[in-house]
Amino acid sequence: MTTIQGKNFIGYALSSEGEKHFKAYAPASDSYLPETFQCATIEEVNKTMQLAEKAFDSYSQVPAAGRAAFLIAITEEILALGDELLARASLETGLPVARLQGERARTINQLTQFAELLREGSWVEASIDTALPDRAPVPKPDIRKMLVPIGPVIVFGSSNFPFAYSVAGVDSGPALAAGNPVIVKAHPAHPGVSDLTAQAIVRAAERTGMPEGTFSMLYDDGFDVGTALVKHPASKAVGFTGSYRGGMALFRLAQEREEPIPVFAEMGSVNPIVVLPQYLKNNAAQLGKTLAGSVSLGAGQFCTNPGLVFVTKTEGLETFQDAYKTEILRTPSATMLTAGICKTYYKLRGEALKQPDVSALAISDIHSEGQNQAEASIALVSGQNFIANPKLHEEVFGPFSLLIVCEDTDELYNAVAHLKGQLTATLIAEEAEVAHYPKIVRQLAKISGRFIMNGVPTGVEVCPSIHHGGPFPATADSKFTSVGRHSILRFVRPQSFQNWPDALLPEELKNSNPLGIFRLVDNVLTKEATI
Numbered sequence: 001m002t003t004i005q006g007k008n009f010i011g012y013a014l015s016s017e018g019e020k021h022f023k024a025y026a027p028a029s030d031s032y033l034p035e036t037f038q039c040a041t042i043e044e045v046n047k048t049m050q051l052a053e054k055a056f057d058s059y060s061q062v063p064a065a066g067r068a069a070f071l072i073a074i075t076e077e078i079l080a081l082g083d084e085l086l087a088r089a090s091l092e093t094g095l096p097v098a099r100l101q102g103e104r105a106r107t108i109n110q111l112t113q114f115a116e117l118l119r120e121g122s123w124v125e126a127s128i129d130t131a132l133p134d135r136a137p138v139p140k141p142d143i144r145k146m147l148v149p150i151g152p153v154i155v156f157g158s159s160n161f162p163f164a165y166s167v168a169g170v171d172s173g174p175a176l177a178a179g180n181p182v183i184v185k186a187h188p189a190h191p192g193v194s195d196l197t198a199q200a201i202v203r204a205a206e207r208t209g210m211p212e213g214t215f216s217m218l219y220d221d222g223f224d225v226g227t228a229l230v231k232h233p234a235s236k237a238v239g240f241t242g243s244y245r246g247g248m249a250l251f252r253l254a255q256e257r258e259e260p261i262p263v264f265a266e267m268g269s270v271n272p273i274v275v276l277p278q279y280l281k282n283n284a285a286q287l288g289k290t291l292a293g294s295v296s297l298g299a300g301q302f303c304t305n306p307g308l309v310f311v312t313k314t315e316g317l318e319t320f321q322d323a324y325k326t327e328i329l330r331t332p333s334a335t336m337l338t339a340g341i342c343k344t345y346y347k348l349r350g351e352a353l354k355q356p357d358v359s360a361l362a363i364s365d366i367h368s369e370g371q372n373q374a375e376a377s378i379a380l381v382s383g384q385n386f387i388a389n390p391k392l393h394e395e396v397f398g399p400f401s402l403l404i405v406c407e408d409t410d411e412l413y414n415a416v417a418h419l420k421g422q423l424t425a426t427l428i429a430e431e432a433e434v435a436h437y438p439k440i441v442r443q444l445a446k447i448s449g450r451f452i453m454n455g456v457p458t459g460v461e462v463c464p465s466i467h468h469g470g471p472f473p474a475t476a477d478s479k480f481t482s483v484g485r486h487s488i489l490r491f492v493r494p495q496s497f498q499n500w501p502d503a504l505l506p507e508e509l510k511n512s513n514p515l516g517i518f519r520l521v522d523n524v525l526t527k528e529a530t531i
Contacts, residue, residue, distance in 0.1 A: 001084060004195045006037045008219055010048050011055075011212040012202060017041050022221040024192050027094040027342070028335045030371035037191045040218035045228040048216045052152040052181040053234040055213030060149045060179040063507075064515075066208065067177060068115040073204035074168055075108045078197065085196050089162045092190040094335030094372065099298060100163070107163040110170060110462055110483075114177040117485050121517040123147070126508045128521045128530055131499075141499050144509040147492040149179035151236030154229045156250070157187035157194060158241035159337050160301045166190070167197040167217060170468075171239025171264070174488040180236070181214050185229060188221040189338050230254055230263075237491055238263040241303070241482065244473055251476055264490045265476040266469070268395045269423035270307035271457045274416060274440060276429035277314040277409070279454075284316035287428065288323025291401070292331065294456035296364075296376040299334035300399030301341070304424050304457040307395055310383075310404045310412050317405070321361065324378060324403070328362040333373040336398065342372040345398035349377060352396055357385035361403060374398050383411040387418055413440050416447075421471025421478065424450045424457035447471060449478065 006021075007014040020039040023032040040048075062070075078085070089100045117123050124146045132140035153175040157166035164170060172182045186194035198217040205214055218225050230238055230253045238254060240247050240263060247265030254263045275287065294306050311317060336342040353360055363377040376399040383406030386392050392402060406412040425448035427434070427441065434441060445451050449470030460468050460483055468483035469475045475482075480490045502511050511530045513519065521530055 002081060002196055002199060004035050004192050005199070006035050006191075006195065008038060008040045008044055009198045009202060009215070009217040010044060011051050011216055012206060015040075015044050015047070017044055022188060022191075024092050024190070025338060026091050027338055027372040028370040030339065033091065033192065035192060037188075037195070037219045039220045039222070040225045042224070042228050044218065045225060045232065048183055048218060049152065049229070049232045049234040051213035052183055052216060055181045055211040056149070056151050058211040059181055059214045062179065062210070064118040064121055067179065068118040070204060070208045070210055071111045071115040071118070071173065071177060073208050074201050075111050077200035077204045078104070078108065078168060081196055081200060085193065088196060089190065089193045092192055093162055093337050094370070095162075095298070095337075103161060103163045106462060107168055110164070111168065111173050113462065113485060114173050114488065117488070118177055121508070121515045122519075123485065123488060124508050124517070126517060126519040128509065128519055130522055130530060143496055143498050144500070144505065145494055145496040146506060146508050147489070148495045150491055150493050152181045152183060152234050153491055154235050154238045155182055155184045156226060156238070156240045156242065157184060157190075159187055159189040159341065160303070161241075162190040162193045163197070165241045167194050168201060170241075170482045170487060175237075175239065175491045176214070178488050178491045180491050182216075183229060184215075184217040185226045186217055186219050188219070191219060226250070227253060231257060233257070233259065235261060237261055238265075239482070239490070240265040242267070244268055247476060262490070263476050264480055264482065266303060266423070266482055267473055267475065268397070269303060269470065269474045270393065270395050270419070271304050271422055271424045271426070272308040272310060272416060272419055272444070273306050273426040273428060273457070274310045274412065274444060276427070276433050276437060277312055278430045278433045279428050280311060280314055280320055281316040282430065284319035285323040288320050288325075289327050290456060292324055292327030292376070294458045295378065295401040296328070296331045296334070296399045297458050299336050299374050300376070301337060301397065302458050304460065305399075306401055306426070306457055308402050308404060308419075310406060310415060312406045312408055312412055321403070325362040328376050328378050329365055331364045331376040331399075332366040332368045333364055333375045334368065334399070335370050336372050336374045339372050341397065342374055345374055345396065345400070348394075348396040349398070349400050352392065352400070352402065353379055355381070355389055355391055357381055358392070358402075378403055380405065383407060383415045387411075387415050390418075393419060409437060409440065413443065416440060416443050419447055421474045422448050423468065423470045423474045424448055424452055426452040426455065426457055428454055449474065449481075
């Protein structure tokens, strides 16, 4: 059994210089767990960043194969924790073990995919334009370009995914893969899980000979440590998943620095679903069951929870509403991640239900045992009133969704046109009817990062083609994804080398192509050596 340390991880050392500490909370029992976790001091932040800055000089030069071995070692150490890690995660989050098993597997898969990416090597986008010394009137120099790491990356663990978006998750994995040291600010909602995972990463780093300072993790149950990390001059980028308020606070801090740095913040989404008339007519009952399952999945604590469903007054509406209502009523309540999140859920749901013309369509009447239970619920509003009330466009984090009933598809388009950027948008339609609603299709595509047809937004596949991001305010920068191989592009920059001797070039750019990667040579994609 691995002992939870409760101290800050500064490179390979444990540190507890401060006096402030906190305890982990078990939401299902509404009680605190025995271990204490030491909040980092500003002095410890500075030590951490100095060590990371020093580590960058050597870690950025570790060959791709060495970094890949490090990532695989992390997966092995996480798996070696076994059921102990899952049990602790369930205790600290209230999430069922089965869900956490899937999330752990996803985390292992993410790290493994980055290891494979490093071993193949072409992700660096090597580009070579050979010299033309006889070109007139001016000779052309030899210019070569590739992606290089940027420096220490600050990662903020998220509350709702203790593995996949936390210490070894979607920000840490690609940042480490790219050659950057990572400093995690552990989320106070699951500090024990973070502690165990940090120990696994440190063991992996030591096993594979990574420079000390390649990974560190600090605790705080407030904002001081996170603020200091973002403001520290050695920090070069930030990864964050959480609320709009939190993401924008970090964004402003990063822009106010003497050297502004990028903040890759995922800040929530209402993930609209639009149902076209013919589909509703043909599939009303089944659609109600499907949407109810997506709304209530994981107590609605997914960033892709469908918070808005748009329909029109057409044949099948009554059957759909009855099925949707029936499924929500028979959905058991579920434990939310923290008491604060649960309290906020009921507050925001209450505010939504108090809005003009909004009525509760269904609130689950099956109550599970335990504390901090959230009832699945759906509300109803007209399209006209939705358009007129921006309050209804906001996210309610939890198992809640608003059904917007529009008079016709023109009103439906106007309602969707009032939405801001989203992680996802979903069109539910018969294939033949899509061509009749081009404005609706274009509008949904314009506001979304992932455009889904005839499915639900919950569930994010980890693969090269996924884009988990979206126009502001869903994310701070819509050009990047936080899931899949391309998420590594957040933590690199292009660098050109002009007229460098072949022997002094990075391996990726040498004439012989010793790594055997794809390169763009004189505008031709090839693995061949240059002449």
